[in-house]
Amino acid sequence: MENGNIRVISRAFSILVHLAKEKRPLGITEIASSVSLPKATVYRILDSLEAERAVLNRGGEYELGPVTLLLADAYRSQVGFAEAARSHLLSLRNETKETVHLFVYERGEFYYLDKIESPYQVRMHSRIGGRASLFRLSAGKALLAGMSPDDLKELPEPVPDEVAAEFPDIRSRGYAVDDEQNEQGLRCVGAAIHDGSGRPRGAVSVSAPVYRFPADLLEKYGSLVVRSAEAIGREISCFEACPCSGGRSAG
Template sequence: MVENKENPNKSQIRVIDRVFSILFFMGHAKEPLGVTEIAKSVDLPKATVYRILDSLITHRVVTEREGRYEIGPATLFLADAYRSQVVFSEIARPFLENLNHETKETIHLFIFDREELFYIDKLESPYQVRMHSRVGVKGSLINLSAGKAILSSLQWEDVCRILGVDATQELHEELEEIRLRGYAVDNERNEKGLRCVGSVIVNGSLKPLGGLSLSAPVYRFDSAMITDYGDKVHKTAQAISSALLQYEQKRFKK
């Protein structure tokens, strides 16, 4: 009789999948969570969630306060380590700071990785009304101005493959306009009361590496300012693209 034993490698992978499903759920939450809530949301037994949380607490990836759990300080170390390794973010930072200082509005930097968009840096506006966006969170390619700017740099067949049924004729026409103009506009589509302009950052082969956007409440960013801010964002994205190209050329010569 052959004993039916589970492959230990598969078991370990399943545990890792469970850990990250819990962490991603907690990362999107804006308040501490109870075990029951976490277990229900990730579709795992409470006992399993308890064991995983206890292990994560040991490594300070999760903290527990009065029976409720939230992301711990060790994740800050990991996030900073990731950002420090991404040359893209380091090279772009001074350009983001200049644009933020000039406009006094919120500036976002996005990275385009494996055909997905992620917030990688954010410089807040000094004004009291601010955005609720968070570094590390996945962004929408069709709702965010930076996302549409990135799509405009791709071949239409690639856009269709990535978006599926969302790749409409209307979107195709809009991407053509964005390509000619140099920046995309989000008029309160992603967030009510917020207007954004975004542009794509490319490598030497004109392939998208990420994007850049400027966001502000509509009462500070009226339609008459779109061209001015759009041009500023486009020029900043071009400057970042050039700086990245220079970096790659210098590294290649070494």
């Protein structure tokens, strides 16, 4: 029975994640097809999730409910540096006038934690809460370059040789470059965020279309993301060292 309960939880999360990715009301047939489950099973799970306000039924179509907002806000507060980093992200966006991302690293996984859009019209596929690439994004490569051998063992797969080959340059200048490797037409620079003990916690990046981010701006924007990452790292240390902050231990 325990295995059955675990399976139900796994299925419920697959449905919630699919709803989160789609960002629109979905019918049971579409959900069942997308998560490869029988419609009857999906209906029962959605009925239970609706009772907990994790989903809302909009005339036979389902979307995420208010409980998921509570969970997302709790995670952001628990991570600690999302709020502390906000002012530094705003400063970085205002200086570059380009899109700025904040990432969090958790046990081999890399996620978008915050995003401040450029005032210019640019469509990017990134979204808060989405999984980010450690191997293609500048932010991910910067994080990997600063990891210890023990940290790297947490990764679900080994670092590709071509990514590892970039590490000496990344360590030397303090930031990594994504030159249309993750998304065609976009150039990015990213720097890793470490706490006071040197533990990798996340990263920050600036992204822009290549026509607005020529190669001669790499050093300037790279220096800005390094400065922001260092400032956010100091904020993390202060947040977690203060008993009144409610932050988690840095240990």
